[in-house]
Amino acid sequence: MTRLDRYLLSQLMALFGFFALVLVSVYWVNQAVRLFDRLISDGQTAWVVLEFTALTLPNVVRVVLPVAAFAAGVYAVNRASQDSELVVMQATGASPWRLAWPVAVFGLIVAVMMTLLVHFLVPASRAQMAERQQQVTENVTARFLVEGSFQHPANGVTIYIRQISELGELLDIFLSDARAGSTRTTYTAERALIVPSESGPKLVMFDGMAQTLRLSDQSLATMRFADFTYDIGALMAVSARTRRSIDEIMTIPILRTPEAVMEQTHQDAAGLTRVVHQRFAQPLLAPAATLLGFAFLMLGGYSRFGLWRQIGGAIFGLIMLQFLTNAVDSATKSAPEAWWLNYLPAATALCVTGLLLWWSGRPRRRPRSATVLAEGASA
Numbered sequence: 001m002t003r004l005d006r007y008l009l010s011q012l013m014a015l016f017g018f019f020a021l022v023l024v025s026v027y028w029v030n031q032a033v034r035l036f037d038r039l040i041s042d043g044q045t046a047w048v049v050l051e052f053t054a055l056t057l058p059n060v061v062r063v064v065l066p067v068a069a070f071a072a073g074v075y076a077v078n079r080a081s082q083d084s085e086l087v088v089m090q091a092t093g094a095s096p097w098r099l100a101w102p103v104a105v106f107g108l109i110v111a112v113m114m115t116l117l118v119h120f121l122v123p124a125s126r127a128q129m130a131e132r133q134q135q136v137t138e139n140v141t142a143r144f145l146v147e148g149s150f151q152h153p154a155n156g157v158t159i160y161i162r163q164i165s166e167l168g169e170l171l172d173i174f175l176s177d178a179r180a181g182s183t184r185t186t187y188t189a190e191r192a193l194i195v196p197s198e199s200g201p202k203l204v205m206f207d208g209m210a211q212t213l214r215l216s217d218q219s220l221a222t223m224r225f226a227d228f229t230y231d232i233g234a235l236m237a238v239s240a241r242t243r244r245s246i247d248e249i250m251t252i253p254i255l256r257t258p259e260a261v262m263e264q265t266h267q268d269a270a271g272l273t274r275v276v277h278q279r280f281a282q283p284l285l286a287p288a289a290t291l292l293g294f295a296f297l298m299l300g301g302y303s304r305f306g307l308w309r310q311i312g313g314a315i316f317g318l319i320m321l322q323f324l325t326n327a328v329d330s331a332t333k334s335a336p337e338a339w340w341l342n343y344l345p346a347a348t349a350l351c352v353t354g355l356l357l358w359w360s361g362r363p364r365r366r367p368r369s370a371t372v373l374a375e376g377a378s379a
Contacts, residue, residue, distance in 0.1 A: 107287025270336035288349035295356035
């Protein structure tokens with residue numbers, strides 16, 4: 001790269017770091033406030049809130065990077081125009097295509113960052129988030145078990161615990177289950193434990209008795225047990241994860257073992273193909289958006305008042321690009337076999353960029369009045 005390319009690239013990277021930091025902070029704080037309200041109301045600690053907000057950071061960065069790259073490109077070109085640097089570059093014979101080269105390199109650097117995010121960091125953070133949410137849900141279930149008080153976690157269910165030991169044992173437990181309607185079962189046990197499992201938390205009772213009363217004839221059946229397992233997660237509306245989300249799985253396992261992934265996520269082959277191509281297409285939006293903003297600003301000449309019309313056109317182009325991206329996402333969800341549509345937004349932006357660069361680089365004719373005045377002055 002020439003000194004000019006390195007200069008423009010350094011300006012773009014510095015501005016990109018600034019805009020990325022600002023946008024990530026704003027977006028992340030918005031996410032953190034919502035998580036804070038929800039988790040604190042569930043009785044979670046500040047450490048859990050911090051952990052959850054940190055796990056949302058990779059996805060926030062993924063959303064923000066293309067916008068930050070676009071803002072850096074537009075701001076850098078506008079500042080170069082106001083400082084007459086752009087005029088000097090063009091006076092030395094640098095065409096719009098030549099000046100677009102460092103912008104394209106900058107966009108590719110941002111695309112590499114997004115590739116790492118969409119293929120590795122975002123799925124890993126979402127998988128960890130889902131696991132921690134399940135653990136927090138089970139902890140919330142345990143909060144319903146309060147010593148010395150009758151609790152009603154579900155209709156027809158009553159739980160009483162005399163004492164909870166320092167080791168977490170539930171001493172002298174009483175549990176009444178009348179959800180069946182025709183029968184009412186009462187469990188009493190000297191002690192019990194809450195044990196996590198793949199299907200949700202279980203209540204394991206020791207040295208107790210189960211009494212089942214049949215309401216139709218008022219007959220009573222009694223059974224003593226040394227240990228008995230009761231599904232406490234079911235009555236407290238805590239369900240185990242029966243499947244994983246496709247967003248929690250990295251791209252490499254999807255490509256290597258698609259059959260196992262389809263079994264885990266209940267997705268078909270077309271759905272997996274759509275997700276993979278969507279992840280490969282997302283990083284392309286960064287160079288496409290950056291070059292689109294640069295091309296719009298190259299349409300204007302030097303002005304002391306800045307390139308506000310061109311900036312407005314660039315922002316409008318970015319909005320249209322986002323609309324097209326959302327439309328493609330909706331279309332591919334309803335028709336996963338049309339996976340090739342994922343590349344349409346970036347391809348469209350690059351085609352518009354090429355057209356704008358060609359238009360800005362073509363020879364311009366001066367107005368006829370200006371030509372006559374110039375000829376008169378020379379005469």
